[in-house]
Amino acid sequence: MTEKQSFDAMNKKSRGSRKKRDIALILPIIGIILLLTPVLKSFAVGDEASSLTSVMLIIFGVWAGLIAAAFLLSRALISEIRNK
Amino acid sequence: MLSFNILVSICLIYVIILFMVAALAEQRAQKNKLSFLHSPIVYTLSISVYCTAWTFYGAVGSAARNGLEFFAIYLGPTLVFIGWWWFLRKLVRIGNTQRITSIADLISSRYGKSNLLAVVVTLLAVIGTTPYIALQLQSLTLSFAVFTQKNANAPSSAITALFIAFGLAAFTVVFGTRNLDANERHHGVITAIALEAIVKLIALLSVGIFVVWFVADGPTEVLANAERMLPKTTGVFTPRWVTLTFLSGAAIICLPRMFQVIVIENDAEKHLATASWAFPLYLFLMCLFVVPIAATGLEILPEGSNPDLFVLTIPLAMGQEAIAALAFLGGFSSATSMVIVAAIALSTMVSNHIVLPLWLRRVQARSPESDDVRSILLRSRRISIVGILGLGYLYYQFTGGTSALASIGLIAFLGVAQVLPALSFGLFWRNATRTGALAGIMVGFTIWAYTLFLPSFDGSFILTNDIMENGLWGLSILRPHALFGINIPDPLVHAVFWSLFLNLFAFVTLSLMTTPKPLENLQALQFTNVFGMSSQRHMPSSISTSEDLFVLAQRIVGRTRAARLFEQKAKEQGKPHGLPDPTSEFIITLEREFAGSVGAATAHAMMAQISGRETVSVEELIAVADETAQVMEYSARLEKQSTELAETAKELRRANNKLTKLSQQKDDFLSQVSHELRTPMTSIRSFSAILMNDGEIDREQFARFSSIINDESQRLTRILDDILDLSFLESGKVKLNLQVKNMGEMLEQSITASSTSYDMSNVDIRLSKKFHDVKLLTDADRLTQVFINLISNAIKYNNKPKPIIKIDLAETPDYITAIISDNGPGISEGDREIIFEKFSKLSSGGAASGVGLGLSICAEIMRNLGGNISFKPSDSGATFEVKIPKKTDNHDAR
Numbered sequence: 001m002t003e004k005q006s007f008d009a010m011n012k013k014s015r016g017s018r019k020k021r022d023i024a025l026i027l028p029i030i031g032i033i034l035l036l037t038p039v040l041k042s043f044a045v046g047d048e049a050s051s052l053t054s055v056m057l058i059i060f061g062v063w064a065g066l067i068a069a070a071f072l073l074s075r076a077l078i079s080e081i082r083n084k
Numbered sequence: 085m086l087s088f089n090i091l092v093s094i095c096l097i098y099v100i101i102l103f104m105v106a107a108l109a110e111q112r113a114q115k116n117k118l119s120f121l122h123s124p125i126v127y128t129l130s131i132s133v134y135c136t137a138w139t140f141y142g143a144v145g146s147a148a149r150n151g152l153e154f155f156a157i158y159l160g161p162t163l164v165f166i167g168w169w170w171f172l173r174k175l176v177r178i179g180n181t182q183r184i185t186s187i188a189d190l191i192s193s194r195y196g197k198s199n200l201l202a203v204v205v206t207l208l209a210v211i212g213t214t215p216y217i218a219l220q221l222q223s224l225t226l227s228f229a230v231f232t233q234k235n236a237n238a239p240s241s242a243i244t245a246l247f248i249a250f251g252l253a254a255f256t257v258v259f260g261t262r263n264l265d266a267n268e269r270h271h272g273v274i275t276a277i278a279l280e281a282i283v284k285l286i287a288l289l290s291v292g293i294f295v296v297w298f299v300a301d302g303p304t305e306v307l308a309n310a311e312r313m314l315p316k317t318t319g320v321f322t323p324r325w326v327t328l329t330f331l332s333g334a335a336i337i338c339l340p341r342m343f344q345v346i347v348i349e350n351d352a353e354k355h356l357a358t359a360s361w362a363f364p365l366y367l368f369l370m371c372l373f374v375v376p377i378a379a380t381g382l383e384i385l386p387e388g389s390n391p392d393l394f395v396l397t398i399p400l401a402m403g404q405e406a407i408a409a410l411a412f413l414g415g416f417s418s419a420t421s422m423v424i425v426a427a428i429a430l431s432t433m434v435s436n437h438i439v440l441p442l443w444l445r446r447v448q449a450r451s452p453e454s455d456d457v458r459s460i461l462l463r464s465r466r467i468s469i470v471g472i473l474g475l476g477y478l479y480y481q482f483t484g485g486t487s488a489l490a491s492i493g494l495i496a497f498l499g500v501a502q503v504l505p506a507l508s509f510g511l512f513w514r515n516a517t518r519t520g521a522l523a524g525i526m527v528g529f530t531i532w533a534y535t536l537f538l539p540s541f542d543g544s545f546i547l548t549n550d551i552m553e554n555g556l557w558g559l560s561i562l563r564p565h566a567l568f569g570i571n572i573p574d575p576l577v578h579a580v581f582w583s584l585f586l587n588l589f590a591f592v593t594l595s596l597m598t599t600p601k602p603l604e605n606l607q608a609l610q611f612t613n614v615f616g617m618s619s620q621r622h623m624p625s626s627i628s629t630s631e632d633l634f635v636l637a638q639r640i641v642g643r644t645r646a647a648r649l650f651e652q653k654a655k656e657q658g659k660p661h662g663l664p665d666p667t668s669e670f671i672i673t674l675e676r677e678f679a680g681s682v683g684a685a686t687a688h689a690m691m692a693q694i695s696g697r698e699t700v701s702v703e704e705l706i707a708v709a710d711e712t713a714q715v716m717e718y719s720a721r722l723e724k725q726s727t728e729l730a731e732t733a734k735e736l737r738r739a740n741n742k743l744t745k746l747s748q749q750k751d752d753f754l755s756q757v758s759h760e761l762r763t764p765m766t767s768i769r770s771f772s773a774i775l776m777n778d779g780e781i782d783r784e785q786f787a788r789f790s791s792i793i794n795d796e797s798q799r800l801t802r803i804l805d806d807i808l809d810l811s812f813l814e815s816g817k818v819k820l821n822l823q824v825k826n827m828g829e830m831l832e833q834s835i836t837a838s839s840t841s842y843d844m845s846n847v848d849i850r851l852s853k854k855f856h857d858v859k860l861l862t863d864a865d866r867l868t869q870v871f872i873n874l875i876s877n878a879i880k881y882n883n884k885p886k887p888i889i890k891i892d893l894a895e896t897p898d899y900i901t902a903i904i905s906d907n908g909p910g911i912s913e914g915d916r917e918i919i920f921e922k923f924s925k926l927s928s929g930g931a932a933s934g935v936g937l938g939l940s941i942c943a944e945i946m947r948n949l950g951g952n953i954s955f956k957p958s959d960s961g962a963t964f965e966v967k968i969p970k971k972t973d974n975h976d977a978r
Contacts, residue, residue, distance in 0.1 A: 021169060028167030035159050036329055038321040052152065052314060053307045056375060059155055063162065063368055070166040070361035077169060078357045 020076050027069055034062045088232045091412070098413055099251065105279050106259045106272035113271035122351065124358035129278035130345045131363050132285075134161060134336060135370055136216075137223035137419035138493045140284055141392045143371070147378035148391035151315045156325050158371055160332030162364040168356050172346065174511050175337070176356055178614050179347035183680040186433045187343040191503060193684035194510040194611050195518035196604030202437035202685050204522065205503055208529055209340045209433060210472070211537075212499035213426050215492040217476030218483065220419040221245045223392075227415050230396050231408075242481065249477045252423045253470050260428040261465045273424060274349050280417035285369060287414025291395050292373020294407050295380045299398065303376075310379035327577045331494065334501035337508075340429035341422060423473070431468035436683035439464035444686070458641075461682065483541075495536055498580055502528035505588045509595075514608045516591070519598040524591025528583045535567065536579035603688075633674060634663055636690065641681055649677065746921060753936065760803055764796035806937040813944035820948065825864040827900065828856030831891060834871035842879045847887045849875075854893045858900055861971050862949060870942045870953065874904050874964050877938065882908035898970060899951065905963040916955055 033039060139157065146154040164172065175190075184190045188209065192202035225241040225248070259272040300306045336342050350356065381394030385401060395415070399408040443460055505528075506521035565575050572578035600608065637646035653673070654664040664670055671691065678687035771789045775781065781789075812818060828851070835849055860867075878889045884907055894901040911919060920943040939953075946953045949968060956963040 024167070024169035028163050028170075031163045031166060035163070036321070036326050052311050056152060056310075059152070059159075060368075060372075063159070063364070066162065066166055067361050067364045067368060070364065073166075073169075074357040074360045078354050081354050081357065 017080055020073070020080065024073055024077060027066070027073060031062075031066050034066075035059070088228075091228070091231050091409070094409055094413065095416060098416070099255070102276045102279065103255070103258075106255075106276040109275035110259070110272040124352075124355040125362070126275060126278045127350060127355040128359040128362040128366065129281035130274045130349060131342070131359055132281040132366050133277055133341055133345055133421045133425050134339075135281075135284065135367070135418055136422040136493075137220050137227075137415050138216075139370070140288065140415050140418040141223055141227070141395055142493065143374045144378045144381065144394045145390070145392035147314060147374050148382055148394065149315065152375075153325065153328065154374060155371065156328035157332045158367040160329040160334070161336040162367060163329070164333045164336050165360050165363050168360040171337075171508070171511075172356055172360075173353060174614060176347050176350050176353055178511070178611055179350070180353075181614060182610070182684065183676050184347065185436060185680065185683050186348070186429055187338065187340055187503065187507070188433045188437055189679075189683040189685070190343075190347075191506055191510070191521065192437070193679075194607055195506075195516075195521050196601050196607055197685045197688040198518050198522075199437060199441055199685040201518060201522055201525075202433075202683065203441075204525055206430075206433040206437045208502060208525065209500060210430055210475075212496045213340060213430055214472070214475045214479050215483075216496045217423055217426060217473065218480035219492050220423050221248060221476060221480045223415065224248050224419045226390075226393060227396055227412055230393055230400065231412070245477060245480055249473045252420055252427070253473045255420075256424045256427045256431075256469045256473075257466050260424065260431070260469065261462055270349065270428065273428065274345070277345070277421045277425065280421045281366070284414040284417045285366065287410045287417075288370055288373065288395070290407055291399060291411050291414075292377060294402075294404065295373065295398060296376050299384065299402060300376070300380055306376040306379060309383050310375050313379045313382040314375070323577050324574050327574075327580050328494070331497045331501060331576075331580060334504045335497040338500040338503050339497070340433065340500070341425040344425055344429040423476070427469045427472050430472050431465045434468040434472075435461055435464040436686060439468070440682055440686050444690070457682070491540060494576060495540055498536060498576070498583065499529070499532055501580075502532060502583065502587055505584070505591045509591065510608075511611055513595075514612050515595055515600075516608065517595045517598045517600045518604055520591045520593070520595030523594045524587045527590040528587030531567075531583040531586055532579060535565065535582060536575065539565065539575065633671070637674060637677075641677060649674075742917065745918060749918065749921065749936075756936075757803070757807075761800065764800045768793050768796045768800075806941065810937055810941050810944060813941065813948060816948070818948050820863040821865060822861055822863055824859055824861050826856060827858040827860055827902075828853075830864055830868050831855055831871055831902070834868050834875055837868070837872050838875045838879060841876065844879070846885075847879055847882075847889065850888070850890045852892050855891070855902075858893070858895075860900065860968060862968060866945045866949065867968065870945050870966060871902070871904075873938045873942050874966070878904065878906040878908060878962070882906055884908065894965075900968045900970060902966045902968070903956075903963060904966070905958065906961040908961045910958070910960070910962045911955065913957075916957065919955060920953070 143154045143157070178184065179190065182190075182193055184193060186206075188202045188205035191205050192198050195201055222245075225244045228244050229241055256273075259276070260270060296303055296306050300309065336346075346359075377394055377398065378391065381389070381391060381398055385394070385397060389397060395411045396408055399405070399411060440457075440461060443464075502525050505524050506516070509516045510521065565578060567578070567582050572581065634646065634650055637649065641649070650663055653670055657664045657670075659665075675687050675691045678690060681687075682690070771793050775786065775789055775793075831851055835851070838844075875889060879887060888907045890903075890905050892903045892905075894903060920939050943953050946966065946968075951966065951968045953964060953966050956965055
């Protein structure tokens with residue numbers, strides 16, 4: 001029984017680290033979609049006159065979001081490096 | 085107004101502080117007090133060498149001219165860093181394991197340690213970086229000029245630039261060429277760069293805060309200004325935007341100085357984890373106030389002011405000299421840090437890949453061991469630094485002040501980005517070859533020069549205006565800004581598209597068309613599989629002697645370090661003193677160590693020179709081919725293991741059955757033995773009671789009773805004797821009474837002994853005559869006991885009217901085998917396994933007496949004699965084989 005439990009735990013752990021690595025791949029892809037395609041521009045509020053401000057705020061917002069995500073991810077992945 | 089002298093003093097004090105910080109860091113590094121120097125923060129800050137004066141001043145200028153486009157220059161690196169796990173980590177790991185010294189070294193090492201490739205990449209880097217260094221000199225002199233424009237005594241810009249170039253060269257030579265091992269961190273320089281990174285960030289933030297809250301009325305007004313003043317025509321999410329982001333992402337990997345700080349100065353992968361978010365954060369902060377500064381500058385400064393200098397001129401216009409001085413220091417830091425790191429990176433490349441190979445070729449005729457490679461390398465590195473700065477200065481002198489220089493940043497980005505396909509595919513694609521890489525880089529480089537670099541001189545250098553208009557040789561499909569007649573309005577997008585597309589095309593096509601050399605294959609495996617490799621195990625077989633190697637090592641890594649290295653290796657090989665054996669593993673380590681100083685290609689060439697061979701060994705080839713074989717072997721091993729497990733499980737089950745049966749037998753035996761002992765005991769007790777109490781017993785009865793008592797006691801004794809005998813035999817403490825005896829006599833004696841207990845009148849015993857010719861050195865009494873037992877059993881259990889017992893002989897060089905067979909009922913299959921076990925009573929032999937010890941005693945005796953007894957199934961009756969060694973030692977058979 002205990003053997004099975006430890007097996008499950010191991011399985012879970014490896015699945016967890018695999019997931020983390022997948023997120024590490026997905027994060028830059030999300031960044032590319034948000035920053036290089038006009039996806040976000042369509043959500044920009046305001047008329048033509050305020051376009052510069054809104055676009056700038058969008059860029060800063062996405063940027064900050066990416067940095068926060070990278071921060072969380074790096075804390076998760078640093079244990080992987082240590083494990084090796 | 086700040087006077088020129090004060091400004092120069094500020095600069096000098098700042099530079100002295102930098103010198104001290106660098107010196108202190110070196111000192112601490114030598115004492116191994118590295119806790120601070122090793123922190124990920126220093127690493128992250130050093131990466132900010134990406135932000136040069138071009139970005140420090142130029143971002144504001146770009147915002148004023150082109151709106152939000154400047155963001156792309158920072159978003160590219162951000163994307164690369166948040167994807168660090170997939171690319172940068174691999175790059176850093178390879179850099180560490182292969183002891184890479186520069187980007188040229190990495191490319192050359194990946195493609196079979198090719199020096200030609202290293203030379204090409206080095207030239208590309210020099211051509212791409214020199215204008216960039218000129219750009220830094222220009223922004224420094226421009227920023228000086230801002231303070232000195234009203235000062236008649238101030239030196240001309242050319243003199244200023246010359247002084248700056250001298251100062252930078254001195255600093256770089258002092259701290260950049262301290263260690264020969266380019267693979268080691270330049271602690272001093274890196275710490276100084278980190279300090280400069282803090283200064284430029286603080287400077288830009290201060291100017292930004294000043295502008296937003298002190299010049300303008302808070303963010304709302306600034307944003308309204310920006311909306312009004314900044315151009316909106318060139319915006320975001322356009323092809324140019326994508327191109328710029330891609331280009332800056334490529335630059336953060338490919339620029340020699342970025343490669344230097346990210347890969348070579350890295351000493352722990354976990355620092356990369358911190359930098360993955362901290363460096364984008366740094367860029368984020370650098371960008372925060374760019375738009376407000378640009379908008380405010382356009383608003384308050386007179387028309388025609390250079391927007392590139394808004395960072396300086398706004399505080400000056402507002403009379404804030406302290407802030408202006410801080411901003412000046414920020415720009416100064418940006419420019420100097422870039423130049424220093426770039427000079428270190430380039431000088432390493434030039435000395436390792438150009439100077440050293442040339443020198444090696446020149447001295448090959450003489451005895452190469454007598455020269456000191458170290459001093460050659462150090463000298464060439466110092467000269468290269470001075471040369472590179474001199475080149476930058478010359479470039480600045482020729483083109484300075486022209487608009488050509490302003491756009492050089494992006495042009496340089498695209499120039500070095502030509503190594504991107506070879507680099508990135510090299511990390512993941514095993515079939516990329518040297519020829520492919522070389523072709524790709526050359527094609528990309530040519531197109532870059534033709535479509536972007538040369539046209540940037542506006543017709544004054546090589547490409548004339550006529551060619552620009554009508555194409556080379558008047559061919560319109562060769563027009564530099566519209567190759568193949570395809571009109572892409574933006575020249576940068578045009579050049580990026582064609583150069584990288586054709587670069588990639590040539591690289592992939594030629595890679596597929598050519599076959600890599602063995603060494604290339606080997607390196608490809610090590611690069612693409614860097615996370616799977618345990619360690620280097622491919623070895624060149626050694627021909628060289630340790631003495632040669634030691635001499636070479638002294639020349640390259642220095643006397644003390646070479647001695648330490650060899651000593652440690654000798655210890656590992658278990659030699660207390662003297663030089664280590666030149667094992668393959670040692671040679672590999674040594675080549676790696678050399679590569680850290682002189683680059684992979686040169687190190688490989690040197691080792692090949694000294695060991696007199698350059699080919700790849702069979703082991704190496706096998707290692708390359710082995711990859712698949714290993715996987716297959718592994719799965720085969722797994723399969724075998726599972727079969728073995730199944731086998732074991734089966735055996736265990738059998739053993740378990742046997743154990744259960746044995747335990748059952750033991751229980752049975754115990755009740756049997758109690759019963760057997762109880763019966764004689766009962767009769768002895770009752771008859772002896774009669775004899776004791778009945779006085780009138782007659783003589784005849786007395787004799788009968790006492791004979792019964794005697795018989796029963798004898799039976800008791802026999803049972804107990806058997807049990808004792810067996811336990812004695814089992815314990816292995818039996819002393820054998822060895823003597824030479826004729827086997828025929830032994831058997832006849834056994835037959836006679838058996839016939840005393842059984843009626844032998846109609847039993848036919850056929851004893852082979854050959855036994856009389858056999859003499860054995862053995863314990864005759866014990867052996868006879870075995871025969872008696874077997875013969876008695878054969879008679880006892882035989883139910884035929886005429887029992888026949890055959891005793892035959894078989895002989896091998898070491899053993900005599902007596903085969904005793906009968907025509908009795910035999911032994912049922914189920915019982916065969918247990919007949920030699922103690923206490924076994926066969927299911928079929930219920931009627932007979934005995935407690936089931938006879939055969940187990942026989943087996944124990946034979947074991948003690950060094951032979952064995954076995955049952956052979958046959959069609960009729962039972963057959964026992966007694967195998968006796970021709971010579972028995974008196975040894976413990978266990």
